[in-house]
Amino acid sequence: MPAPCDWLLVRLEGFRSAYWEFAARDRGRNVLYPTDDGSLKLGKNYPYDKQHQSLTARVDAVAPNPLGLYMMSGGSTESVNDWYANDYYANSPIKDPQGPPSGARKVARGSNMSETPWISANTVLRRSLALQSDTDIFSDSFRCAIQRSKPL
Numbered sequence: 001m002p003a004p005c006d007w008l009l010v011r012l013e014g015f016r017s018a019y020w021e022f023a024a025r026d027r028g029r030n031v032l033y034p035t036d037d038g039s040l041k042l043g044k045n046y047p048y049d050k051q052h053q054s055l056t057a058r059v060d061a062v063a064p065n066p067l068g069l070y071m072m073s074g075g076s077t078e079s080v081n082d083w084y085a086n087d088y089y090a091n092s093p094i095k096d097p098q099g100p101p102s103g104a105r106k107v108a109r110g111s112n113m114s115e116t117p118w119i120s121a122n123t124v125l126r127r128s129l130a131l132q133s134d135t136d137i138f139s140d141s142f143r144c145a146i147q148r149s150k151p152l
Helices: 017-024
Strands: 077-083 105-109 127-130 140-142
Touching: 017 077, 017 105
Parallel strands: 077 140
Antiparallel strands: 077 105, 105 127
């Protein structure tokens, strides 16, 4: 089975947790939420359905962050390439941490609409995500990312 981002026709090294956070925090700025202005305004810069009937929202339902990235939180919980270890950051390198060399679960970043945004939508939330599930989970996803100076 092909990898989810094979359609890019370029080799991807993997979207790391540190890269996700750097992008979500607008190049590492000290912001709590990965929104257009770093704040959380339900229905304005974070998708929100007060009746909790919607499970998803259009990717352009709210403004992108300053880097032009849409739905860094509120769209889905995103799997990144790092393996998960609860104590990894206690001993990780400060520059370019890449996660442990192996593991049973991947790191998940971001959040989906069914979670409490004040807790789950922030830029520093990091948790584990199972590699496989017996059921389809609408809220788990991935993001294809590549560093490139010109369009594909």
